[in-house]
Amino acid sequence: MTTTAQLFVKCLENEGVEYIFGIPGEENIDIMDALLDSSIKFVTTHHEQGAAFMADVYGRLTGRAGVCMSTLGPGATNLITGVADANMDRAPIVAIAGQGATTRLHKESHQILDLVNLFAPITKYSTQIREAEIVPEIVRKAFKVAQTEKPGGAFIDFPENIAEMKFSGKPIEVQKAYTSDTPDAKIEQAAKIISAAKYPVILAGNGVVRQGAADALVTFAEVLRIPVANTFMAKGVIPFSNELSLGTIGLKARDLPWFAFDKADVVICVGYDMVEYHPDMWNPNGNKTIVHIDALPAEVDAHYIVAMGALGDITSTLRGIALKAKPQKSAPFKAVRKAIFDDRSGYASDDGFPVKPQKIVWDLREVLSPEDIAISDVGAHKMWMARMYRAERPNTCIISNGFAAMGIAVPGAIAAKLAYPERKVVAVTGDAGFMMNSQEIETALRMKTPFVVLIWNDAEYGLITWHQLRHFGRPSNVSFKNPDFVKYAESFGAKGYRVERTQDLVPTLEKALADDTVVIIDCPVDYSENMKLTQRLKEL
Structure with missing residues (x-):
């Protein structure tokens, strides 16, 4: 006779799950043990937010629910930003959290939170497994709801005493919902x-x-x-x-x-x-x-x-x-089209340094093939990527624009490389967004997912500076100091390059993409172009 946790894992296999992104904990140990006998690969991350972002981008790229897992309490709350991002960006995701035994959920108890109600506003379906026999139904419903248009999040709270129960059962047959034709x-x-x-x-x-x-x-x-x-x-x-x-x-x-x-x-x-x-x-x-x-x-x-x-x-x-x-x-x-086309190519030969945002985007587009994937973090660079990047195929320029959460690029690049190992992947990020989940560089190296991290370095929260200058004409508390990103990369065992001249950006990108490992590129950016763009748009 199997345990409920083993049945749970079989139900995940039945849904076609290939990866679970997460962190082991005390209250999910039964699932972790069951995964040792499963075809599912557990991707151990350094932070649950990174795990949720990986599941988020995996779901968005594949259309199949990405899966992330944590333990109870603080582990589960660390999932929230990534799950909310997936839900608002319409990416299918199933989040799982271990939970304390049901015998202590009715009272004040160590690390216990009402996780079902906590996740309810940021998912389409949030529930707790209270009996072993309902596991197949809950798992099937979670994936069905998460993947049905408009896709989004599902959350499963799994108490530890239920997980260790002995129970024989089998998964429910997967039946996909379809969208009918318009009358x-x-x-x-x-x-x-x-x-x-x-x-x-x-x-x-x-x-x-x-x-x-x-x-x-x-x-x-x-x-x-x-x-x-x-x-x-x-x-x-x-x-x-x-x-x-x-x-x-x-x-x-x-x-x-x-x-x-x-x-x-x-x-x-x-x-x-x-x-x-x-x-x-x-x-x-x-x-x-x-x-x-x-x-x-x-x-x-x-x-x-x-x-x-x-x-x-x-x-x-x-x-x-x-x-x-x-x-x-x-x-x-047609005149609008011509103006847009001319605008995109206007900085192709610019050699000013630090590098202008328009030039960074142009050069990045030039070195990537139409099917390669750029994952944009959130910040001023996102606005330039959205505006200037000349995408030729769907899902080749991934931008979070519903919840718009910083820190998504590095975890997202790992997910992109797992989903499409044959494609080149570049995480396009500001220095602030990079530092929010840079610890996942080790995860990328361990998982052998080579990609390039292109850091737009301005040592401040550039998008907020842009807004502050537009509204008040002066910045407020947006600056910070960065580490030496080249040495930082090397400390993980990755490669690091620094762009010293604008003319070096293309050859540096080409070398990094050919290195077949994780590479961090430190590229100084001239964000004085932000306010210049604002002024130009006012004058249109």
């Missing part, structure tokens, strides 16, 4: 609105990536000759090289793609998540005709009053509308 009447209605539009534009969101509908979106845009702007988390759904691409929209300032939305009469929102970019930014007067194409109904918002909603599988919906709608005689907003 024909809605296809006709959408086609009629789009056919009558004079200046239509498409706003593509992360839902296009999640549903694997990028190819259908490109075909839809090309057949109907309608340009496409994407959100931060939908970079690559249309190749930037495609003449219908208007690049990325999402800055709070009035950026170049905004001019297309300002003139547009019809905005076709495809897989758009409002959590990324609020509609009052592109529909301030609430006068746009909005066509909502997604798996689920639109969020309620005064600036997002939908003329019609086509709910169902995005790919089939786009194909259906493309067959019935009247194409534009020529694509509108």
Whole structure:
């Protein structure tokens, strides 16, 4: 007869789990022991936040729930930021925490917290295993809920005395939910609105990536000759090289793609998540005709009053509308496209030092292939990556833009390399974000997941400086001192390089990518460009 913990692990295997990211603890020892006889690889991390970020990015890249695990109390609370990030970024994740015995949950007791209620606001499903016989149902439901559109988080609290119980059971058969097709009447209605539009534009969101509908979106845009702007988390759904691409929209300032939305009469929102970019930014007067194409109904918002909603599988919906709608005689907003294209290439030959953000992004794009993956942390560099990085494929520029949590890049790069070992991976991070989870460099080396960490070094919280200068004209308490990042890398057994001249950035990146180990590049950045961009956007 097996233990409940052994049954639990078999249920995880049944769900196709390959990795669990986490830290062993006293209250999860039964699971840890059961994993020794499992095909599942446990990735021991240095901090539970790093484990949660790994599961977060793994889920986002694969569409299968990433799994992280901790012990009770402080171990579980350390998972919260990563789980919240996954939930708000619509990445499937299942978090597991050991718990004290049920015989002490009713009273004040060492390290005991009500974890189910703690995780409830940041997950789609949060529960506790109270009986051995319900393990198969709980595990199956956790994965089903986490992976069903819109995906997000599930949390399982596993008391230690339940885990060690003897029990015979078996996993429940995995049955995947599917998204139905949009009714024909809605296809006709959408086609009629789009056919009558004079200046239509498409706003593509992360839902296009999640549903694997990028190819259908490109075909839809090309057949109907309608340009496409994407959100931060939908970079690559249309190749930037495609003449219908208007690049990325999402800055709070009035950026170049905004001019297309300002003139547009019809905005076709495809897989758009409002959590990324609020509609009052592109529909301030609430006068746009909005066509909502997604798996689920639109969020309620005064600036997002939908003329019609086509709910169902995005790919089939786009194909259906493309067959019935009247194409534009020529694509509108060609001048906007040209301005965006010229803006992206404007710093290709810049040799100023410290390196300008635009130049860093340009050079990074030049050394990576279309399928390689850049994982952006959160900070000023994120704004430049979102705006300037010319993504050609979905899920090749990963940006957290729902919860937008700092510290995700290094753990995320480990997950990316485990999910796609054949691709080059670069963690693009500020110095502050890097130091939040830099301890996971050892994890990367131990797991033999080679990638490059490109640190934009400015020795301050650059994005906050940017905001403070915009609002008050002076910074407040944003500076700090960094370690010697080259020596820091070498202390782990990784390699470290420092960029001394702008001309050295490309060869340094190429060498680092060829080193086949973890490499940290210290690149000084000229963030005086932040306020210059703010001024330029004001003058547009």
